[in-house]
């Protein structure tokens with residue numbers, strides 16, 4: 001079964017995607033990128049589109065609720081299309097801020113607008129366009145079939161379905177029966193997603209007939225999860241080194257690359273850059289292990305790269 005790294009805002013940046021590629025992911029997605037910001041040329045948004053050599057085939061994900069912005073943003077992506085194998089529309093993000101702006105899971109309730117956004121993308125790119133969405137706003141209100149029809153009519157090349165409702169956010173039971181029905185009705189590939197952590201989870205999702213399985217949160221503390229789930233009995237390419245240290249090196253290399261490539265942009269210095277990533281990303285490697293609570297507290301006061309290295313040293317020996 002093909003295993004794909006899910007788009008995770010603030011997490012699936014280039015260094016992490018590279019970790020996952022080495023850890024066996026067959027494909028990955030960028031974090032969701034704002035179509036409005038991209039259409040209007042924001043530099044932090046540009047940085048989200050940067051890639052590193054060695055990454056797995058990459059999909060770019062856009063979010064937005066305005067067809068004109070979506071068209072303009074897609075035209076920007078088209079200029080750098082060699083980096084990507086696919087352009088995806090986010091129609092599933094349940095964060096109130098995103099829904100209020102008319103994007104993300106707001107689209108679950110609006111197949112017509114979803115169609116218009118997909119058409120705006122299709123008209124401005126030669127990349128295959130896909131939709132990532134949910135089953136509906138809440139249990140008892142399945143919209144996935146209308147959304148799938150909208151995607152198909154717009155010429156989408158595939159569908160990614162998080163087998164939950166918007167009201168569930170990222171928890172609660174999956175509805176794999178409905179996912180199986182979607183697969184049965186669609187003649188374009190459907191990727192299944194939702195709380196896949198174990199081989200049994202992969203098998204349960206595979207039974208629905210999906211073309212691939214997408215994994216998000218389970219990869220955060222373990223970027224080698226993809227090879228493990230495929231039954232590869234070998235150490236990851238980074239060997240016995242703790243993945244947090246490999247990841248930290250890649251974060252630093254990526255920061256340097258941004259600085260060199262965009263000399264006129266504000267790229268945070270090493271200390272600030274690592275500080276930000278330490279709080280989100282790197283801490284995930286230690287979640288739940290003895291001493292992690294103390295480390296988390298310590299991380300709040302870390303201001304330099306040297307302090308970060310010293311704080312994690314006892315955990316990575």
Ligand SMILES: Cc1cc2nc3c(=O)[nH]c(=O)nc-3n(C[C@H](O)[C@H](O)[C@H](O)COP(=O)(O)O)c2cc1C
Nearest residue numbers: 006007008009031032090162194195196215216217
């Ligand atoms: C921190 C976080 C960030 C996310 N960011 C995105 C995003 O940028 N785009 C998107 O389509 N979904 C996003 N999602 C949803 C995931 O892609 C995925 O659908 C969801 O987490 C379920 O898969 P999982 O249980 O394997 O994590 C995010 C989820 C989390 C927890």
